[in-house]
Amino acid sequence: MKIDEDPESHPTPAPGPSLKSPGRPRSREADEAILAAALELLIERGVGWASIEQVARRAGVTRATVYRRFPTLTDLLVSAVEWEYRDVDPGSMDWPDIDSMVTAWAEHLGTPRARRLIRRLYGTVDDLPELLHAYHKAHGSHRGLAVRTTLERARAAGQLPPHSDPEILQHMLSGAALQHLAAHPDTTGAQEVKTYFLAVLEQVGLHTTPVPRRSTAR
Structure with missing residues (x-):
């Protein structure tokens, strides 16, 4: 099952050049802030109350920044769980x-x-x-x-x-x-x-x- 935002809250980008040019480095700080925010919301409120908008607000980034990295909320939460246990040896x-x-x-x-x-x-x-x-x-x-x-x-x-x-x-x-x-x-x-x-x-x-x-x- 895939959980995503209301389609109306995920506008279609206007035609034009890609927002991310080939080779453009991603911000590691933004990645970690987004993943940490997603985990905090999951722990505090549960998956039913998490949303891309809430994650973006807590991480201090725009929704577009989150969507460029994680197309759906499911993708984001799965990545957050994997990130949580990334150092498991x-x-x-x-x-x-x-x-x-x-x-x-x-x-x-x-x-x-x-x-x-x-x-x-x-x-x-x-x-x-x-x-x-x-x-x-x-x-x-x-x-x-x-x-x-x-x-x-x-x-x-x-x-x-x-x-x-x-x-x-x-x-x-x-x-x-x-x-x-x-x-x-x-x-x-x-x-x-x-x-x-x-x-x-x-x-x-x-x-x-x-x-x-x-x-x-x-």
Whole structure:
């Protein structure tokens, strides 16, 4: 689904030379101001209340400046989500154990801005699925893979039952994260979030220290 401005608010340019000549450099400052403004509006008010006009006003540019870069509001919001997670390094998610994984996840979900943004993105799943897809491509899929890898290591170390399925556990943790975002205030600190995730994992047999495997020798 594509969301755009009222056609009457997007006038057709008069015939003449292109507003942007070949090779003309774009303003990085304007790009970042526009993307930052779009993200702020998405977080504060949700996608249903965002508009090109509001973004332009907050960014301190004209609507024409925004439209030259992003033909529709959907294009702008997708780019804003990608920009938000532009510095994600999958290598930084190579957690050696569950404690470091849960600590990192808790620090992320212990940030009010991150919590509100994730809620907004999942709230667009029916009306603007492109945003959630952009989030998963830029961040969510990397985190999901890293979580499964960490859970596999924990199972091999005896911290999780041998019959446990890392993929199912990863989905369960993702669901627990969404429940936490919906049921707990954004003032919840990282330590409280970590305690919550550890409690969830303990319900499926997590041991904080490796459990020696029984010998099968007779």
